[in-house]
Amino acid sequence: MPLAIKARRILDGSGKAPIEQGVVLIEGDRIKAVGASTQVHIPPGAEVIDCGAHTVLPGLVDAHSHASIIPGLGDQIGQLRQPPAPAMIRAVQNLRTDLRSGVTTMRVVGEEHFLDVDLRDAIAAGHLPGPRLLVATRPITARNGHGAALTFSDGEDEIRRHIRENVARGADLIKLFMTGGVSSKSTASRWYAYSRHEVDVTVEEAHRNNKPVAVHAHGGPGVRICIEAGVDTIEHGKLCDLDDLVEMRRRNIWLVTNNAVGGHPDGIEKGDGHVASIMAKLRESREKSRENFASVLQSGVKWAVGTDSMHGLMWWEIAKVVEWGADPHDAILAGTRRAAEAIGMSDQVGSLEAGKLADVISVDGDPLTDVTCLQRVGLVLQAGRRVDRLSPM
Numbered sequence: 001m002p003l004a005i006k007a008r009r010i011l012d013g014s015g016k017a018p019i020e021q022g023v024v025l026i027e028g029d030r031i032k033a034v035g036a037s038t039q040v041h042i043p044p045g046a047e048v049i050d051c052g053a054h055t056v057l058p059g060l061v062d063a064h065s066h067a068s069i070i071p072g073l074g075d076q077i078g079q080l081r082q083p084p085a086p087a088m089i090r091a092v093q094n095l096r097t098d099l100r101s102g103v104t105t106m107r108v109v110g111e112e113h114f115l116d117v118d119l120r121d122a123i124a125a126g127h128l129p130g131p132r133l134l135v136a137t138r139p140i141t142a143r144n145g146h147g148a149a150l151t152f153s154d155g156e157d158e159i160r161r162h163i164r165e166n167v168a169r170g171a172d173l174i175k176l177f178m179t180g181g182v183s184s185k186s187t188a189s190r191w192y193a194y195s196r197h198e199v200d201v202t203v204e205e206a207h208r209n210n211k212p213v214a215v216h217a218h219g220g221p222g223v224r225i226c227i228e229a230g231v232d233t234i235e236h237g238k239l240c241d242l243d244d245l246v247e248m249r250r251r252n253i254w255l256v257t258n259n260a261v262g263g264h265p266d267g268i269e270k271g272d273g274h275v276a277s278i279m280a281k282l283r284e285s286r287e288k289s290r291e292n293f294a295s296v297l298q299s300g301v302k303w304a305v306g307t308d309s310m311h312g313l314m315w316w317e318i319a320k321v322v323e324w325g326a327d328p329h330d331a332i333l334a335g336t337r338r339a340a341e342a343i344g345m346s347d348q349v350g351s352l353e354a355g356k357l358a359d360v361i362s363v364d365g366d367p368l369t370d371v372t373c374l375q376r377v378g379l380v381l382q383a384g385r386r387v388d389r390l391s392p393m
């Protein structure tokens with residue numbers, strides 16, 4: 001039976017002006033038509049969901065998260081080192097939270113035990129509620145690097161072997177940890193783990209296997225090495241300077257930005273507030289974030305947003321960059337169509353267009369005038385199936 005979603009306003013993810021009094025017509029798991037109610041014919045017998053004064057949008061796309069991590073519990077790397085069972089229990093709960101908040105697609109950029117492959121496949125089979133996942137499996141991390149949990153890759157041979165194992169086990173992309181990170185005790189944010197040769201090897205091996213390379217990098221010379229090696233996305237980039245960002249634009253490399261894990265009180269501060277070395281890096285990152293985002297806008301680099309494990313807080317990520325000067329419509333695109341482009345799924349998701357998967361959400365208000373209404377999600381459809389009636393855990 002066809003399904004028609006009616007609403008006061010539709011933001012279709014194209015970037016064009018909203019469609020007033022709109023209809024999204026769905027058949028099976030796909031969108032059949034989108035337009036004003038005067039133009040889209042609702043076939044007799046169709047089920048109609050009237051979202052009233054809500055705004056209808058494409059399902060949100062979280063371009064950078066992890067399934068099993070909860071930053072507020074502290075010691076994120078330690079969480080990755082745990083055995084599969086407790087990690088999986090957290091992941092099931094987190095992904096349910098993400099889905100109920102309107103995230104219908106998510107890229108998972110690092111888990112141990114290949115549990116992200118099992119999660120992706122269980123969600124795709126309809127056995128588990130959660131966003132549709134793209135997964136990086138085990139990150140490529142140096143023994144002395146940020147993100148070093150259970151799997152280490154030093155030198156060309158280990159890098160190639162681990163990429164090949166990840167691909168064989170079902171990885172959709174390859175994640176490399178290049179610079180230090182905020183949430184580890186001993187790595188500085190501008191220090192970097194890998195030589196140019198090791199990054200070249202990563203890119204060559206991944207691209208030969210048709211897998212994009214996503215790189216954890218904050219700033220300093222390590223960022224430039226990755227840009228010149230031709231990686232696909234730079235994750236975080238909180239200490240990138242304007243020159244780095246302009247060079248990324250020139251080479252068509254995406255920036256995936258996230259602010260909640262460092263800026264929201266339930267993030268790193270809650271979990272690791274007692275660790276002086278982490279808090280020193282967090283303070284620097286916070287101080288630079290606003291200025292860094294101004295450079296992002298100035299550079300013209302393509303940017304998308306992700307939550308980095310702040311489950312349910314895509315609305316906060318989008319609202320934060322609006323507070324820092326992003327146009328609200330542009331910020332919403334960074335969490336829908338552009339996020340889908342950044343992760344290589346824009347032919348399937350990220351906008352409401354005939355032929356795409358029917359991932360549709362509604363929010364209570366007009367996000368172009370008050371972007372924080374993205375936290376008041378009503379309807380959530382994933383591939384044409386209604387998933388907003390899930391109880392909270």
Ligand SMILES: [Zn+2]
Nearest residue numbers: 065066109308
């Ligand atoms: Zn991350």
